Amino acid sequence: MTTFSELGLSERLVLRLTEMGIVDPTPIQLRAIPLALQGRDILGLAQTGTGKTAAFGLPLAQIMLAERGKPAPKSVRGLVLAPTRELAKQIHENLRAYLGKSHLKTGIVVGGQSLSAQANRLARGTDILVATPGRLIDLLDRGAVTLEATGFLVLDEADQMLDLGFIHALRKISDLLPENRQTMLFSATMSKQMNEVAQKYLTGPIRVEVSPPGKAADKxxxxxxxxxxxxxxxxxxxxxxxxxxxxxxxxxxxxxxxxxxxxxxxxxxxxxxxxxxxxxxxxxxxxxxxxxxxxxxxxxxxxxxxxxxxxxxxxxxxxxxxxxxxxxxxxxxxxxxxxxxxxxxxxxxxxxxxxxxxxxxxxxxxxxxxxxGRPWEGVTPPSNQRNNRGNRGGAGAPGNKHRRPQRRGRGKPRAA
Incomplete structure (x- = not known):
């Protein structure tokens, strides 16, 4: 079993992970962390719940910890974009946990909170900023933050950002970022539009795929x-x-x-x-x-x-x-x-x-x-069904000789 130390993480971060009870890297972490530490752009494809936050968060933390000096006023050194407030908050909490009591300044900007208060916090400069695209655009339009010195970009759950209509916001943000940067894009699915986004944002990326897009966890x-x-x-x-x-x-x-x-x-x-x-x-x-x-x-x-x-x-x-x-x-x-x-x-x-x-x-x-129930018209019934309701197959399945009677009042479906 490969350890976090063998992936190239510093002793400080490995100790912090041990304190958090995190010992064994997940498959996406095993493949992404060494590449990220080498400065490579990464296109990561993995289902939810596989440890993607640590896959980009730990290398980002190590890179930021190694840099000297303080961020300039209103500037951001590392930017993480997430589609929802909840995910942004989760990422921010994880990053703070990885960093422990370090000198780095982390920040989060999402909708539903005071723009003025967020602008005031950004005025001092930020090492790592986690943001939703819409709120970041609001702050950029106010001149409250600049991305001219942002050398590290992460797009997490990029497919949902497209689903939520953030494509124009992403294009605007991209135009404000320096070309010489390291970018990591993570997604659970890979559509044609996602390929186009990857081509625009990433330079010579390494594709890291630990499960087929659209596949759920085996358990x-x-x-x-x-x-x-x-x-x-x-x-x-x-x-x-x-x-x-x-x-x-x-x-x-x-x-x-x-x-x-x-x-x-x-x-x-x-x-x-x-x-x-x-x-x-x-x-x-x-x-x-x-x-x-x-x-x-x-x-x-x-x-x-x-x-x-x-x-x-x-x-x-x-x-x-x-x-x-x-x-x-x-x-x-x-x-x-x-x-x-x-x-x-x-x-x-x-x-x-x-x-x-x-x-x-x-x-x-x-x-x-x-x-x-019975599949509605146009829905193909599964070829292999079991007889336990609520498990893998169940009562009411077509062809089940021992199925329970249809519950009253639940509607009579058309046969497939």
Missing amino acids: ITQSVHFIAKAEKTSLLKELLDEHREELALVFSRTKHGAERLRKSLEAAGFAAESIHGNKSQGQRDRALKSFRDGKARILVATDVAARGIDIPDVRHVYNYDLPNVPDNYVHRIGRTARAGADGRAVAFCAPDEASELRAIQKVMKMDIPVAS
């Missing part, structure tokens, strides 16, 4: 329930009741839908919180803390949380609504089975979501096992 047990839309909430409550003491993430497509679902779960006696775009940053932080601490066992979220939650104890992910963007399914279920743990991902598919399920299965290159 995630997936299943799908074919169910009428009006019956989704009752089924969700039934399934949640089977593991009340375990943490569960429930994904809703809309902000209003997430809030309605949280209230419905609370009324049924579940300890639930919600996180979505209508929540202030303080509310989102408090909801995540309650969920992380186990005070709330259920977190209802929109895709704003799909890349920003790193809680190893999440055992269940429910896709109450299937995502419009199939790649988001991979990111959603990647919130479970983290750090080698087991996890369970359950999807609900209403008749009007059949096309979304087909797109997801195409990206995943697999048929998701049926837990209950």
Whole structure:
């Protein structure tokens, strides 16, 4: 087993990792860290939950620690861009943990907070800045920060930045960065547009791929329930009741839908919180803390949380609504089975979501096992199904001679 020392990390950082209980590098760290320390541009492809933050954060920390002097006023030496506030905050916390009590000044700028306060903090200069693209553009437009001295750039979860419409912001930021820099781009998926971004940002990059794009962690047990839309909430409550003491993430497509679902779960006696775009940053932080601490066992979220939650104890992910963007399914279920743990991902598919399920299965290159109901028209049933509801296959699957009767009121699907 290769150690962090053998990857080229300094004794100081290795000791800090040991204090944090981090001993063995993950596959993405094994491959990316030595290349990053050599100053190479990297295109990293890996599923969520594989340790990408340390793969770029540790080399960045070591490079910054080796530099002398202080950053000039308003300048940034190393920039990390992330698509959501939650992910940016998580990255910033990890970087601060790696650096310990060093002299380096780290900063974070995200939406939902005072622009003036952020500008005042940036005025003194920053060694490593973590930012969301939109808020960074706001500060650049105000002249509160300059990227002329930025020698290290990281684009984390770059595919979601494109999904969220940050392509124009990224182009504007790119034009303000020096050409002579080291860049690392990390993504869980690789689209045609992502290839174009990589060509624009990276120079002679080394491609580091530890799992095929669109592939979920091996320890995630997936299943799908074919169910009428009006019956989704009752089924969700039934399934949640089977593991009340375990943490569960429930994904809703809309902000209003997430809030309605949280209230419905609370009324049924579940300890639930919600996180979505209508929540202030303080509310989102408090909801995540309650969920992380186990005070709330259920977190209802929109895709704003799909890349920003790193809680190893999440055992269940429910896709109450299937995502419009199939790649988001991979990111959603990647919130479970983290750090080698087991996890369970359950999807609900209403008749009007059949096309979304087909797109997801195409990206995943697999048929998701049926837990209950019969596939809607146009959805190919899995070829190998088992008979346990909610596991790999299940009751109600076509051709299952011993399936349970369809629950009343759940809608009668059309046969495939």
